[in-house]
């Protein structure tokens with residue numbers, strides 16, 4: 001085997017964002033770009049040498065080529081065993097699970113989640129550590145620092161087997177490649193968390209009860225194994241279940257904007273009782289019932305309130321967590337249960353240390369991410385199964401579950417407005433908002449407001465991150481959060497999160513947008529959006 005040491009020069013744009021490094025495919029195809037990042041990870045995580053490594057991705061364009069490069073570089077950097085999902089495919093939760101299951105020292109996940117795929121789309125790469133969790137903020141800072149210093153990378157010149165050839169392959173004297181079925185271990189994990197016979201009875205009780213949209217992304221085969229093969233559902237419950245390299249030209253993000261066609265199927269009189277959808281890499285979920293989509297914030301709170309009917313969680317909830325912009329519906333439930341509710345910055349990586357330390361067993365984000373401590377990533381299929389289990393256990397509809405919840409805990413009306421801006425506009429808006437936090441309290445649009453900039457200290461590692469979003473609180477249970485997205489590849493996306501809490505004895509049957517309209521106007525004024533950007537219409541209302 002020949003190991004080549006190749007000279008290179010640093011790239012200045014390899015700082016991982018909210019969930020790994022995401023760039024256009026064209027950028028990743030530039031000579032040395034992918035190699036530099038991979039070598040920066042190997043240089044920053046020395047215990048990968050002599051260890052086991054997991055590799056898999058969401059199957060988008062460039063996935064296979066990137067996996068081949070990774071394998072060659074892993075061999076050259078002394079990895080002793082590589083576990084690869086067949087054809088270099090693994091959903092994000094399946095990859096995180098394999099890292100834990102196989103005792104691997106880490107894993108590379110090749111995904112840009114729901115960002116568009118294809119030659120003109122995006123690609124992404126993310127390193128997850130031992131146990132399966134995403135690299136911490138400290139580690140991604142180290143990887144970024146290394147990427148700015150890098151002068152050479154290592155690559156083994158060896159022939160590779162076909163990436164779909166399941167079994168053991170020797171790559172070099174010190175390294176073997178194990179190609180595994182990408183679906184089975186995750187399906188077994190799902191079976192260990194839920195009462196499959198009860199869900200199967202619910203599912204089979206009437207045809208057309210349940211519909212799942214895989215959005216032409218990675219979850220199709222995972223959903224087929226669980227919902228059809230193991231739970232006995234009909235094949236017709238699966239929509240868009242054949243994965244495509246470019247997601248059939250779509251934007252595989254399960255939300256009411258990008259999955260509007262799917263949501264529309266629930267507007268008819270003969271709608272299914274439950275719908276679930278998942279994103280490009282299988283970690284997000286959307287829950288739909290007849291006539292409505294369930295807000296991910298409510299979904300998280302409802303799973304928390306009903307956790308006792310989910311075997312994997314029953315009787316073992318010691319704490320929960322939500323990302324800061326996620327509505328405080330979860331806090332209300334946690335308080336009633338007498339357990340702590342942690343508030344973390346946006347991004348699943350901040351949950352990992354709390355999960356590892358056993359401080360939380362359930363967590364979620366407003367961005368359609370929900371999961372438990374069965375794995376260290378969010379898990380789209382898990383969330384859908386959690387809803388099937390709740391409906392089966394309570395023998396009720398999605399509406400009944402929601403309304404009973406609001407009747408008991410009150411409601412947190414919530415919506416997110418996204419604005420596509422240039423980078424300069426995004427910076428100007430955040431600088432303007434910073435002025436409010438300097439003052440702490442302000443009067444605006446007839447409201448008395450308190451303002452702060454969110455900082456977080458990880459209770460386990462003690463590591464602090466600052467400037468994680470600007471929060472305005474009204475004195476009447478309203479909250480507005482502003483932050484810039486960390487997953488985009490062009491310009492800036494301003495995210496404005498609006499929330500209004502309403503008590504259980506108040507009117508929780510109102511129209512969401514009507515309730516949030518005053519906060520929406522206040523948010524535009526607080527951000528000075530018209531003056532700084534000229535445009536005040538959101539590009540997405542989610």
Ligand SMILES: O=P([O-])(O)O[C@H]1O[C@H](COP(=O)(O)O)[C@@H](O)[C@H](O)[C@H]1O
Pocket residue numbers: 018019112113114279283284323346347348365366367369484485486487488495
């Ligand atoms: O764009 P941002 O920074 O707001 O980040 C967005 O995407 C992240 C990654 O999710 P995925 O891996 O499914 O893309 C989420 O953790 C976050 O809540 C969401 O707001």
Ligand SMILES: [Mg+2]
Pocket residue numbers: 113114279280281282283284
């Ligand atoms: Mg995703």
